[in-house]
Amino acid sequence: MTRILHLSDLHFGYHREDLVGPLLALVNRARADLVAVTGDLTHRGRPGQFRQAAAFLDAIAAPLVVVPGNHDVPLYNMPVRFLAPYAGYRRGLGRDLQPALSAGGARVAGLNSVDPFSWQRGILRAGDLDRLAGGVDPLRCNLVALHHPLEHAPGVDKTLPRGGAAALARLVSMGVRIALSGHLHRWTTEALLETTAHPGLLQVQSGTALCARPGDAQNEVTLLEIVGDRVAIERHVAPMPGLRFAPSDRLDVAFAAGRWRRCGQGSAVF
Template identity: 55%
Template structure:
């Protein structure tokens, strides 16, 4: 069994400070083989925020990889954004913008979907996807990790990343199995599975792990337990009106038949299930 912990949208500089220690405790007791952080480690890519993010990552016990998000590029320093957009990220987090890890039968491939020429919208140019496809291995499970989702549900008011639809079609064609993303601060797992349309990639869109924006209503992360063709997703949620994380909820998927399909949802607590959507939407600039 391979255990992958997925975090996204930490937003250091506009984060829920009281949740940092509970989050680290959960991470470091989860027995994960790898922690994957899908972008927005900082809120405005300022040096102090990068120092906070780097300190947090240093305190993670398991191996980890991260990819940049749109918030990890300087917003107000226009020369820096144009000429050295990833200088702060490379200095504080990692020089590699598209890292890769292989854990047993699972390969995780990072993708940098941030666009220095856009405030919040991502981009996946063809040459980048070509490079990604060239790195795909003949592994039983290939996981692609990026900040911007490859699909949006109808109620999402943000623009889909440029090239996302083409990238998704090409990944489907070569047999990638799972896509991890963030950006929207809205949890979704398996929402886009459609065997009739040939949509077989399991997309897991994380909520925000630490952002303190009240409209998000909750912070969260998830764990993926991968065992052959079976997957259990363990979702950990900390509502903003509660002091810490609730007991986890579990979702189960299988691709024993050749394509992913859900097996059910089994809350492991007596409280009501956590709703999927946040209670408020924001403008594109405010969520940039």
């Protein structure tokens, strides 16, 4: 059994300060084998915001795979945005934009989907996919962690990243089984099981863990428990303006005959 905790869209600088402690307590109480953080750790990519994000990450007991989001590059400083977009991120959070770690029966590989030349829309680069393919572990469940979703559920009007469709097909062909993403501040997993063009890739799109934007209505954390070809996915939600995360819902899925399907519920995740 391998436990992967998924956080996204922390938005330090526009975050719920009173929820930082409860979130950190939940993360460490989960006893995860690995924590994946899929971008937008800061709201405007400023030095003080990176310091806040770094202090939060340093307090997490589990190993981390962290990738940038579109908010982690400068918005208004155009020369820096185009010439050295990741300078602040690298100074504050580390030089590796696409780390990869193995834990238990899983391997999580980071994939940088940020396009510095487009504020919202992401990009998936062939060279990054080549690198990721070289590290796929046939003896483990392989996950990819990136900021931008590869597909959208019905009703989402955001533009998908450039190269997203090709990346989806290639991830499936190279043996990646799960994609963790954020960006939309909107939970989506089960809906994509019915609409995806690639049912061999389980897409877990998490909401925002800490952003204070009132329209989000809630903050949340996702925990995955992987046992062989079965995965239990549990959300813990803190409705605004509450200060407590509580279990919200759970999805049990199994991989068989080349695709993911919903299956019966097992034991509690935590």
